[in-house]
Amino acid sequence: MRTPNSDMDTGLRKGKWSHEEDQMLIAYISRYGIWNWSQMPRFAGLSRSGKSCRLRWMNYLKPNIKRGNFSNEEDEIILHSHSVLGNKWSAIASKLPGRTDSEVKNYWHAHLKKRVSRYNKNPETHEQNGESEFGCNNMDEMEQPVNHLNKVLESCLTYEDDSFPSSTSTITSKDQEVDFRYDYYDTSSPGTIDDLQSFWQQLSPFENLELGNTHLNMFSNDFF
Template identity: 60%
Template structure:
């Protein structure tokens, strides 16, 4: 890894953080604040990378981090937010004060992923609606696959108009 001055640094520590390192990082941030993660370890007296310090602070040492199991309400917020925001864990984390994006992501992948997908499909729609939607998608896909290739060429006259109405009619 290169330091900001451009010289190679081979003395960076990796692995588990010690209690002494945690205390150095916390006391430095409490005294001077967060200003530049890549330069901070040097001034804080740590032999760690800036990324390692940032992740340690954000995921473990920050004072307002909520620890422990997720409540049912928090899980519902994650499930609902995941539908609207996708894998944008930082955006989801803003809806759960005290929880880090990394913690939410890990909880999703270990506990909620299968349950979330099942619940979303079976609670929000009627099974008949799912079947009908799938049949319409298959029908439209089959129609597009059987269209002559000239319909897909870049022709300014009727290439988009010959396909678009049929798709709109199928989906309507």
């Protein structure tokens, strides 16, 4: 929070909003609506910039703003969306009713970014009781699925026949079920987080996907 003060050049107030200012803004918008942010503060009797008013309204005063902790579901949506969209906070927030881009951005920097970078930089440090937090017993086993996921995805998108050898698993979406076959241990080079992001990008056409494979579940539920 910034301390209330004034901009010497413009005479406009800056810093934390008082309850009175909030009430003035709410009262004005309730009565006249939003017509021009830069002109509105003057008519509303506020010594604030239009930008400041807009920000205060959009992020805190607007009806239906959701406050409080983010749910696990919201966490997953943010992490998944961020892997696909990058720092497009507005686009990510649009997937979370009641959450603002600012709130999502802050939450990402305060909580979620660490979870991803922690694994990116030093996955070994997450091993506990001889097993990583991702459910794998060693790094090879943990990294290979990332690379493997793309193969799985590719197979389920392009093959529905018996052309794939070896093990069989099932991938289902809300409107279809596709059998696919793969050979997990054929995957030779370890994957990276970029591979994982690529996986989610390719997966996006399948909404509400349920994956009948432990490694896929590992990434969708535990890693994120």
